[in-house]
Amino acid sequence: MGKSRLWAGLIVAALGLASPAAAAQCGNTSAGFDAWKGDFARTAKRAGVKGAGLTALAQARYATRTIAADRNQKSFRYSLEKFMEIRGANTIVAQGRRHKARNAAFYAALEQKYGVPSGVLIAIHGMETAFGNYMGDSNVVSAIVTLTYDCRRSAFFEPHAIGALKLVDQGAITGTTKGAKHGELGHTQFLPGNALQFGVDWDRNGRVDFYNFQDALASTAHFLRKKGWKPGKGYQQGQPNFKVLKEWNAATVYQQSLALMGARIDN
Known part of the structure; x- marks a missing residue:
């Protein structure tokens, strides 16, 4: 090292002008989670998250069960027949038909506004939460923040973590709201970033509530329409709207199941 560079380094150190510390890194254990949260709080604040959301972030805990679930998603590797059997397709269809009749x-009204047939929405509702009977027992904020910290899919989950914190700011959820192990919330298990973007206040009470049946199903229809759903077009494999089902869930076997169950519910 030359003298000029050496002296410059000594001056910087003496004056406390060393370059900023590197951003906290993702991790595959809980060890660095609290340090990472401190760094992510700055990212969240720059993204527009305010006091309530930042408090929820500070209180988030490393979600061990979420990581275990993320490493063990076996059902999407089953055949279509096995997947539908495990998910209880026949029960979903039978209950879905009754559900449709009760809420015709x-x-x-949803189909008129968004162009999405009721069978698809009902199949999603049945598949995700057994028609609202089980919406999860994991802390939404902790789950989604943990997945953002985890190195496996940090970039994918970051906008959803920001979304969750903004939902807290808006009062749509709280820091203690429960959902699925990957942070999905409400009747149809929206990822928080999608909930923030596509939420619909169907009952017009001034608040989008994903734990309210009507708000959740309207939000789902809105999501599918914005993702390219073409009213009046088919949604079976090879038809124009089948590819839109991928926007809801990336697993082919899931998309196939939705299409088949939706058609049976509507017929």
């Missing part, structure tokens, strides 16, 4: 006017 609501689903007709």
Whole structure:
């Protein structure tokens, strides 16, 4: 090292002008989680997250069960027949038909506004939460923040973590709201970033509530329409709207199941 560079380095150190510390790194254990949260709080603040959201972030805990679930998603590797059997397709279809009959006017209004047939929405509702009977027991903020910290898919989950914190700011959820192990929330298990972007206040009470059946299903229809759903077009494999189902869930076997169950519910 030349003298000029050596002296410059000594001066910088003496004056406390050393370059900023590197951003906290992702991790595959809980060891660095708290340090990472401190760094992510700055990212969240720059993205527009305010006091309530930042408090929820500070209180988030490393979600061990979420990481275990993320490493063990076996069902999507089953055959279509096995997947539908495990998910209880026949039960979803039978219950879905009754659900549709009881809420016919609501689903007709959704289809008129968004162009998405009721069978698809009902199949999603049945597949995700057994029609709202089980919406998860994991802390939404902790789960989604943990997945953002985890090195496996940090970039994918970061906008959803920001979304969750903004939902807290808006009062749509709190820091203690429960959802699925990957941070999905409500009747149809929206990822928080999608919930923030596509949420619909169907009952017009001034608040988008994904734990309210009507708001959740309207938000789902809105999501599919914005992702390219073509009203009046088919959604079976090879038809124009089948590819839109991928926007809801990336697993082919899941998309196939939705298409088949949706058609049975509507017929």
